[in-house]
Amino acid sequence: MSEFLDVVLSFPTVIFSFLLVVVIGYWVIVVTGLFDLDEADAAWLGLGGAPAGITVSLLVALAWLLSLIGGQLVSGPALTVVPVVAAAGAWVCVRAALAPLRRLVPEPRVHSRGDFVGQMCVIRTGEATSDFGQAEVTASDGSSAVVQVRTTGQDRLARGDDALIFDYDADGEFFWVMPYEKEL
Known part of the structure; x- marks a missing residue:
C-alpha cells in the first residue's frame, strides 16, 4: 500500500x-x-x-x-x-x-427574433407609432424581452395596449405590430 x-x-x-x-x-x-x-x-x-x-x-x-x-x-x-x-x-x-x-442528446435551442412573430405584446413606451415604440413580449420559455416595435399606417398604440407581432424587419431591427382587442 x-x-x-x-x-x-x-x-x-x-x-x-x-x-x-x-x-x-x-x-x-x-x-x-x-x-x-x-x-x-x-x-x-x-x-x-x-x-x-x-x-x-x-x-x-x-x-x-x-x-x-x-x-x-x-x-x-x-x-x-x-x-x-x-x-x-x-x-x-x-x-x-x-x-x-x-x-x-438534443442541442440546446437557440432563440431567434423570429420566434416572437405571432406573439402578443404589451406596449411599454408612451405610445407606439410608425416611427417609434417599444413593447414587452413573453417567449415560449417564460422569459420576457423589451423589443422595438412599429405600427403600420395611422395606428397609434398607447402604453399598456395589447398588440400582435405580425412581422420582423431585419434591416431596421424592429417588429411590426397591429392593435389587438381581446375577445369578450
Whole structure:
C-alpha cells in the first residue's frame, strides 16, 4: 500500500491525484444531495453532449490513470511530458467515447427574433407609432424581452395596449405590430 501511495503522490501522477480528489469530493457532495446535480451540470463542454460534471470527471480519472501508467513506463527527462500526453490522451478518449451521445442528446435551442412573430405584446413606451415604440413580449420559455416595435399606417398604440407581432424587419431591427382587442 505504501508503494502505491508513493507512486500516486510522486511526479507526474500527483498532478492528477489532486484533481481526482476534487472530483471525488464533487461526486460525494452530489450523491449526498448537498449540491443539485441539474444546476451543477448545466454547462456543456461540447464533448458529445454529456454534462460538464460527468465529462470533467471522466477526463480527470482517465488522465490520472494514464499518468500513473506513464510514470511507471517512462523515466528520466521524458517523464516531464507524461502529464501532457496523459491529458491529451484522456481528451481524445473521452471525446471519442462521448461522440455517440451527440445523436441522443438534443442541442440546446437557440432563440431567434423570429420566434416572437405571432406573439402578443404589451406596449411599454408612451405610445407606439410608425416611427417609434417599444413593447414587452413573453417567449415560449417564460422569459420576457423589451423589443422595438412599429405600427403600420395611422395606428397609434398607447402604453399598456395589447398588440400582435405580425412581422420582423431585419434591416431596421424592429417588429411590426397591429392593435389587438381581446375577445369578450
